[in-house]
Amino acid sequence: MMKAFYIFKKDWESELRTRYAVNALAMFILVTISVILFSIGQEEISPYLAGGLLWVVIFFSAMSGLARAFVSEEERGTTMTLHLIASPTVVFSGKLIFNLLLVFLMNTVISVLFSILFSVFVIKNIPLFIIAFILGNIGIAVSSTIISAIISKANTKGTLYPVLSFPILLPLILILLELTKYSIDGNSIGSSYVEIGVLISYDVIMTSASYLFFDFIWKE
């Protein structure tokens, strides 16, 4: 676990110096939210639509920033260096920790901006939203990390990420949209057990499958 932490630490220090992912994410969030605000204009939108737009922004931001985890190593030619210093499990864990931190930071910023800029976006059951937010972020981070590992080996990295992430992230986004709607309505956590169960299952399945699959992706 400590070795994975040190991979994360290397990536974090590298990110602070190169700003590969943070700049891409910040610009993307700024541009997409601005475009949404301009296109809505003075129109009144429903709280459900605001909740839907929140996850749309999160989904596309994840595409622009989280894919960097392995792609940046491949572009810099340091993938082989990682091969020579750590086992596949350690590499994947380190990259996953980095993406988890990035996705939590990114989604917190997006959620705060949404609640400031969209007055209709009012969450009545905050604990339910936080549960959905945490489980959703874990799902997005795990899925993005394994997709990043797959596309880093391909020639058409840019186009492959949306193609691969859509079917993988769609079930997650659909459940998150449902839970966001419930939390806007003020439904109790007890009445959302099924959706929370599906989210937990998604996270467990994606994490297990990613660790199993990563060995094959990592070794060409």
Add this chain to the structure above:
Amino acid sequence: MSSYLLKLESVTKVFGRRLVFENLSLDFPPGKVYGISGPNGSGKSTLSKIIAGIIAPTSGRALHSAGGKIIPAEKLHNHIGFVSPYLTLYDEFTALENIEHFSRIRGIVSDNERRGNLLNDLGIYSRRNDYVKAYSSGMKQRLKYVFALIHRPELILLDEPTSNLDSSGKDAVYKLIENEIKKSVVIIASNEDADLARCGEVIYLEEFKLKQNK
């Protein structure tokens, strides 16, 4: 003397429709420097990567053992030191930061004395706090030796070991090889006569037969 043993069992590699080599079965007992030679495209680097566990062979296997015990694939990186021109270190870190990160990720305590000695032997001690992006290609090649040797590996794989190096760099590398052979198995993949002259046994990939040099 090292107890490390490398054994290739019927190793075959195919890229698409192109057969690189087939049924390569070889033993690399300790105590010698081994050379892998052959024309461009004969598979020297591919074989080095298969031995290092970076790529998988199409069929067959590379067995590594130390002290009579087989080394599992997920722990192989702790036993191998690898240098090649296509290996890249992190440009955004200094030489010392690179080595620190690698040592921590490998889970070893950074040995300041060994680190200092290696940097000194390779003539880059005075530039240890410079960012790698400011290094010349020859200095980067020298730093790769610190990366490859800092964890005291039992198998040292050198693919084109003197690439980008000036004469003093080459001398430093040959001296290091001489020192390391006492503790490690050393394999050199090269076409340079001066590199192969250091080898006790050379494998000519295009012929698939061993030629005794000494």
